Amino acid sequence: MRILYHLPLSPFARKVRLALAEKRIPFELRVERVWERRPEFLEMNAACTVPVLQEPNGLSIADSYAICEYLDEAYPDTGLFGRTLAERAETRRLVAWFDGKFATEVTRNLLFEKQMKRLLGRGNPDASAIRAGYQNLRPHLEYIGWLAETRAWLAGPTVSLADFAAAAHLSALDYVGDIDWSLNEAAKEWYARCKSRPCFRALLAERVSGVTPPAHYADLDF
Amino acid sequence: MRILYHLPLSPFARKVRLALAEKRIPFELRVERVWERRPEFLEMNAACTVPVLQEPNGLSIADSYAICEYLDEAYPDTGLFGRTLAERAETRRLVAWFDGKFATEVTRNLLFEKQMKRLLGRGNPDASAIRAGYQNLRPHLEYIGWLAETRAWLAGPTVSLADFAAAAHLSALDYVGDIDWSLNEAAKEWYARCKSRPCFRALLAERVSGVTPPAHYADLDF
Missing domain, CATH: 3.40.30.10 (Glutaredoxin)
Structure with a gap:
């Protein structure tokens, strides 16, 4: 297996x-x-x-x-990077954006400070890091909203790994109640479309012991 | 062009x-x-x-x-990732190692603190970061040395992007005199082999205004 x-x-x-x-x-x-x-x-x-x-x-x-x-x-069936060289470059640029820039500026400041430090016994969360995380989240949601309004999916005409990279970070943060979806309507609509895909089901159904997600977490019409 | x-x-x-x-x-x-x-x-x-x-x-x-x-x-001629799926996975694991782990633990603590902060006017270098960078360099050089002794090149039988990712970080640090090559003989020999490749020539010949590299920087038999 x-x-x-x-x-x-x-x-x-x-x-x-x-x-x-x-x-x-x-x-x-x-x-x-x-x-x-x-x-x-x-x-x-x-x-x-x-x-x-x-x-x-x-x-x-x-x-x-x-x-x-x-x-x-x-497993080349259901390609996740796009068809043309330009589409594939754009998908990878955005994967790097979310796994690099977003991870450093947002995820690390929120998820690591609030959850992982406790788990790893690395001391108390750093309040200034958490503040920075929330501040940085705002322009990132705007960027996602702008991409989602400009294109069918974040990297272009089809769903791609760029959507999954972004949705992966946002879903982890959403689980711990760190995403204020009212900040950007277009980003929220894009994320609702991601959540409605069958590939998202198992993620949304999973519960982490000791942490209860907000009511909207698994709600497809949140 | x-x-x-x-x-x-x-x-x-x-x-x-x-x-x-x-x-x-x-x-x-x-x-x-x-x-x-x-x-x-x-x-x-x-x-x-x-x-x-x-x-x-x-x-x-x-x-x-x-x-x-x-x-x-x-440009698939002269592939830089390896031929088999296993070779390609190993190349990419190591590229992620150097561009992620090594970059955070070593390059950022040394090159960013000592060169970029001055350039960007972001204040003085943080002495504890620089100390951490030198300390972290040691196990990384040992890992490179171990890989180089176990395989022809870092990721396997042929030169790959893993070698270039590692050599890229090391060459930038070497330019500013931050690599003590006496720490690991096998890593030093592997790096000498990298430097001898024609693709390295232009890098080694380039000079950055205001920073003079150590004598061994461009020396192929250092």
């Missing part, structure tokens, strides 16, 4: 889960407590991060970038 | 320069002072980072990840 090692609130693991589900590739989830630094896991990924995908043939692939590119090459 | 917008010490731009040169794709370099936030540049890359590649047909591609994957698809 195909196994995805993950943590429920990891946006990088969520992106891969959405990609696998969109491609209808079956997989089993296994929670990996990366802070325990399990030797067998370190052998699969020396960086000791999730996600790691283990294929039925034994091949294990570490890092969400490597996994998504692998999935596109190994 | 193909134009690469860059900054001389950007490891991400250096990775793309090495990839282009290894593939023998001709290009012109143009320095982009990203801190000036030039409107025409922002239109090519809303994140306002280098590198950005502008193709002769007008297509512009932002982000070093998007550029390298584009080059592999648009």
Whole structure:
């Protein structure tokens, strides 16, 4: 069986889960407590991060970038990057935007400070980081809204990994109640369209022990 | 003409320069002072980072990840990712390692603190960050040395983007005198092999105004 090692609130693991589900590739989830630094896991990924995908043939692939590119090459049906070179470049630019810029400016300041620090016993959340996270979220939602109003999906005419990368970060933040959707109507509408896709179902149904999501989290018409 | 917008010490731009040169794709370099936030540049890359590649047909591609994957698809001769799915996954895992983990733990703590802060007028270098950067460099050089002793090149039997990503970071740090090569003999030998490749020539010949590299920087038998 195909196994995805993950943590429920990891946006990088969520992106891969959405990609696998969109491609209808079956997989089993296994929670990996990366802070325990399990030797067998370190052998699969020396960086000791999730996600790691283990294929039925034994091949294990570490890092969400490597996994998504692998999935596109190994299972080319339902491509997630677009057809033309220009579309593929735009998809990847946006994946880098969300997994790099958005992750540093927003996700890290909110999710890491408020959830991971507690989990890892790394001290109290830093109030100035949390403030910065909320401030940075605003222009990012505006950018998403602008893209969603300009194009059918974030990177172009078809749904792509850019949508899943963005939705992965937003869904993890939404789970802990950190997204004020009233800030941008177009971003909210785009996210509602993402949530309505079948690939999103398992994510929305999952509950993390000790954290209850807001009522709108799994609501498709929020 | 193909134009690469860059900054001389950007490891991400250096990775793309090495990839282009290894593939023998001709290009012109143009320095982009990203801190000036030039409107025409922002239109090519809303994140306002280098590198950005502008193709002769007008297509512009932002982000070093998007550029390298584009080059592999648009110019498949001299592939830089490996042949098998497993080789390609390993190359990408290591590119993510150097552009993510190494960049955060080492490059940012040294190059950003010592060079970019001065350039951007963002205050004095943080001594504790610089200390952390030197400390983190040590295990990274050991990891590179271990990979280089176990395999012909970092990701496997052939030179790949993993080598260029690692060498890009190390060459930028080496330019400012931050690499103590005596720390790991195997890493040093691997880097000497990288430097000897023709694709490295232009990088090693380039000088950054106001910063003189150590004598060994461009020496192939250092």
